[in-house]
Amino acid sequence: MKTKKLLVALILISLVSMFSLLATGAQETASPADKYPSKPIQVIIGYGSGGDADVNGRIFSKHMEKYLGQTLVVSNVTGAAGSVGARQVLEGRPDGYIALFSHWGSLMNTLLGVGDYNLLEDFNIAGICALDTNTLLVGNEKGRFADFNEVLAYAKQNPGDVRVGIEVGSVVHLTSSVLQASTGVEFHLIDTGNMGNDMASLKSNQTDFAIRQFSNVKDFIAAGEFKGFAYLNDKRNEMYPDVPAITEFGVDGMKAFYSKFFWYGFPKDTPQEIVDKFAAAMKKVSEDPEAKKEFAALGVDLRFMAGDESKKFITGIKETFEPFMNTLKK
Structure with a gap:
């Protein structure tokens, strides 16, 4: 009888250990994007209200909410031609809950050394969402x-x-x-x-x-x-x-x-799975009939480019701008 009880106890201990290991393994393999987003996302715009970054950022972020299932809280953080807002995002927690919405002004800041950041190297770029050719x-x-x-x-x-x-x-x-x-x-x-x-x-x-x-x-x-x-x-x-x-x-x-680009970016160390999930919502907005109609009235073309494609596009603009930088003068 004692032997039988001991055997049952050993089996129970083994089962508990096995389930514990399985649970631990499941936790280890869970993606940080599985529950993202579970709370509102802060979107920083480095320019004042009424400008195209503000108008486009607020409209696009509004449409993002229906695909992410969370509120995007848009704030204007102005100063130094958009660099103050960009710096706030770069110094934020890389958890997917703070993002920058900006335009090609961020590239200018990179070329001029304003704000001590490099658009192409310091941000995890979710993608370009729109082009304004007007x-x-x-x-x-x-x-x-x-x-x-x-x-x-x-x-x-x-x-x-x-x-x-x-x-x-x-x-x-x-x-x-x-x-x-x-x-x-x-x-x-x-x-x-x-x-x-x-x-x-x-x-x-x-x-x-x-x-x-x-x-x-x-x-x-x-x-x-x-x-x-x-x-x-x-x-x-x-x-x-x-x-x-x-x-x-x-x-x-x-x-x-001819083509002014608008983009979303996160702190560099934001998990790629989270950025990809955000980018997937961007793509859906770019194909959304209501969003396309609203932006068309502004003369803005919704055109999604994912991270790598965005970087290639921005690099092309950068290489085009660089020869002209010495023309800057008051």
Whole structure:
């Protein structure tokens, strides 16, 4: 009898040990993405409210919620041309619950050494979600120039007198400098600061034209306050067909600025499984009919590129920008 009881006890101990090992093994093989996301995700935008990063980031994040099943809490953390917000994300916990939504301004910061980070090396890039091919040279409807032909003619006769609003160190700054080189004229580049200040300066005729995305200025145009001078593209926009493409003025050196990209990124050490799950939701949004319709109204093309493809695309833009960096000047 004692032998039988001892045998039963040994069997029970063995079974307990086996189930314990199985449970431990299951825990070890569980992916950190299995329960992701289990709480709201913080999305940092390094630019102020009302700009294209803010507008696009909020709309895209709103659509992400239905595919992730969690709220995306969007916050604007401004300063140093987007670098303050980027740095906050890089210093956050790499657990998938803090992400950056930004645009090609982050690449400019990398090229200029602003913010002490490298877009391609320091972030785990989830992907590019949208391209805006509708960069517009826009003037005041009551300004001193009727169209871009007048701007160029006047600038050739009066170097440094045509005033262009920029934010020093931004892509708009680089675009303005390359536009000077491509047209052979000299503008007066005025540091108006962020998009809101830039629009206020144009509205009050403190500047003669600005370089902005169509989504930023469409309401001003509809209200009869602003008018388009030219699209930075080799073809006209179907939504605003009366505005000529920049190539119609014989300007062929602006191709690098045709496609502004928008992207999400996480701290570098964020588990790849989590980033991939977030990216899968991005892809679904890019194919979502409601999201596509909402972005189309802004002139923005939803186009998903996964991490590696995004890096290749951004590297191409970087290599295109680099030869022009020495043109930056006030």
